[in-house]
Amino acid sequence: MTTTHRATEHNLARLAELHLERVGDTPTLLFEGTWHSTTELADRASRVAHGLADQGVRPGDRVAVVMTNTVEVGISYHAIWRAGAVVTPVLFLITPDELHRILEDSGAVAVVVTSELVPLVQAAVAGLPVNIFVVGELPADAGERVQSFDVLERSEPGSVVGRGGSDLAALLYTGGTTGRSKGVMLTHEGLWVTGRGLQENSSAMSSARALMPLPLSHAYGLIVTIAGMHAPEPRVAVLQRWFDAAGWVSLVEEHRLESSSVVPSMLQMLLAQPLEEHDLSSMRFFGSGGAPLPAALREEVERRFENVEIFEGYGCTESSAVISASRPGASRPGSVGLPLPHVEVQILDERGGALPAGQDGEICVSGNGVMQGYWNDPEATAGTVVDGWLHTGDIGHQDDDGFLYVVDRKKDLIIRGGFNVFPRDVEDALLEHPEITGAAVVGRPDERVGEEVVAVVALAPGSTLSE
DSSP, rough: OOOOOOOOTTTTTHHHHHHHHHOOOOOEEETTTTTEEHHHHHHHHHHHHHHHHHHHHTTTTTTEEESSOOHHHHHHHHHHHHHTTTEEEEEEOOOHOOOOOOOOHTTOOOOOOOOGGHHHHHHHHHSSSOOOEEESSSTEEEEEEEEHHHHHSSSSSOOOOOOTSSSSSEEEOOOOSSSEEEEEEEEEHHHHHHHHHHHHHTHHHHHSSSEEOTTTTHHHHHHHHHHHTTTTSSSOOOSSOOOHHHHHHHHHHHHHHOOHHHHHHHHHHTSOOOGSOOOOOOEEEEESSSOOOOHHHHHHHHHTTOOOOEEEEEOOOGGGSSSSEOOOOBBOOOOEEEOOOEEEEEEEEETSOOTTHHHHHHHHEEEEESOEETTTOOOHHHHHHTTTTEEEEEEEEEEETTOEEEEEEOOOOEEEEEEEHHHHHHHHHHHHHTTEEEEEEEEEEETTTTEEEEEEEEETOOOOOOO
């Protein structure tokens, strides 16, 4: 692989190398009974990076990652960055049509996918010049452009392709303010600085033995991964393929795990477990984000888990996932913490004027973590980032000490279990039924998943559809 001679400051691939130099060779990740070391993961990422280049991936190309949680997610991220390409994570809870639209819009040249998701990806790439690399067993009917991930790993290790801090590192698709998903352009510097701020903000939690149940193909999971690369000491983490409450309890008990980053719906599911029948005394920290944490839920978690601190955070994809977070000794119930060091927050009224402490208005932020813009959508970008300030579409206030409180959302977006649900996507799916003539989708508060999707539909005359 050819190494270009651009500045590598804030390059995420270089950050991973510096982390390895700092912590050395150590067991770092346990997945489904097997430990993986820092040097093993780094060597595999280097080989895959060179393999991607051999397969035609060039600096700046977008490579989609559509995977359940597995060791190869992190390897793929680091390899894509080493190759100078752009990580495009896509949550696997998606329809083939929407995945097709994302791949087409992003111009992705390749997709890395776990074997159980191959049918989804094959349906989505129809008519697109996209190579597919499969982690796990290849399907019997694999097409011409479908290859094993092992093909990439057979390459020799390669050096890091130089990319500057302002270069694109990730393209994440989100609802933005309303409607269909938009590609959010995040830079190496923005993700680097946000990850460092999150790590420094919660250093006690980041040094603990961690259980990782969040989808890594999500903005929150991605930034937690980058924060770990800033850790000054070796980290030990256990990865779940996907969240399972009973499995989570068993892993904490067996491996004496101390921290876990979750969304509120996960906490609700954990409370349904017979927690008192297990020794969970090692658990010290929860990081909660992705959706508002109801006060009653927080109180019940603190009651059922002894000696646990809950650190709430807030952010959006357009802010590199994190704007503010609680920290040890500075956590206030109902607040989502203080802005990270690289973030400036203003609360603005409807005319764009700054509001004093205690008054509710739109939460607006500036700083290195703010997106470059929406991919191929300058009009939406201009309406969301104004004079360098990201208008989040969320309503809240700061108190006299700067703690941020989120009280409402202006967005039409529904957040179910920490995941974005776009009303129009659900409406379009309903309208495909021949007996449905109209559909409107809204969110309804739900104790278990935060918000539940509710549809109001109009039926054709004489329809026999039941609820």
